[in-house]
Amino acid sequence: MRATTTIATRRSMEKAYENILTSIGEDLNRPGLKDTPKRAAKAFKFLNNGYDKNVDEVINGALFPSDNEEMVIVKDIELYSLCEHHLLPFIGKCHVAYLPSGKVLGLSKVARIVDMFARRLQIQENMTKQIADTIMEVTQAKGVGVVIEAQHMCMMMRGVQKQNASMKTSVLLGKLREDARTRAEFLTLIKS
Numbered sequence: 002m003r004a005t006t007t008i009a010t011r012r013s014m015e016k017a018y019e020n021i022l023t024s025i026g027e028d029l030n031r032p033g034l035k036d037t038p039k040r041a042a043k044a045f046k047f048l049n050n051g052y053d054k055n056v057d058e059v060i061n062g063a064l065f066p067s068d069n070e071e072m073v074i075v076k077d078i079e080l081y082s083l084c085e086h087h088l089l090p091f092i093g094k095c096h097v098a099y100l101p102s103g104k105v106l107g108l109s110k111v112a113r114i115v116d117m118f119a120r121r122l123q124i125q126e127n128m129t130k131q132i133a134d135t136i137m138e139v140t141q142a143k144g145v146g147v148v149i150e151a152q153h154m155c156m157m158m159r160g161v162q163k164q165n166a167s168m169k170t171s172v173l174l175g176k177l178r179e180d181a182r183t184r185a186e187f188l189t190l191i192k193s
Contacts, residue, residue: 014042051120063107074098075111085122093151096191099142133172144176
């Protein structure tokens with residue numbers, strides 16, 4: 002999925018924000034809102050810039066030969082996303098592990114993969130799977146584990162309004178799913 006922002010598209014987004022603001026009774030001529038539609042359109046585009054990225058560009062050849070077969074874990078990767086149901090943020094952290102099979106992924110690329118999927122309209126359950134599937138496909142690992150913990154503004158600011166609720170999702174593939182000891186090691190290490 003790739004999207005480009007043309008001047009016409011940007012102007013269309015600005016017009017949409019103008020309509021939203023006037024629909025709630027705001028005055029677009031008041032000083033605080035003078036450039037808000039333009040700023041909001043620019044911010045919304047930035048918050049969804051994952052549509053402008055693909056895995057090959059994100060990885061950029063950063064797969065390296067390695068004889069390491071022990072678990073590689075990158076934890077506490079912060080993420081910011083927008084829920085596709087209410088367009089409200091969910092904010093949290095992602096933990097990723099994989100068991101290499103001849104090659105390792107450049108460290109920053111794990112975080113970039115998380116960002117690529119987080120910066121799209123999402124639900125947490127799907128994002129967790131997308132990250133795990135991508136790491137597995139790119140590295141050809143023996144196993145992959147992804148756990149995401151996040152707080153959802155759509156649940157905190159509206160609806161049920163539960164301020165302390167958080168959601169955890171996990172996807173385990175290959176040996177991390179099949180081998181209880183490997184799975185336990187991953188879950189223990191992300192807690193420490």
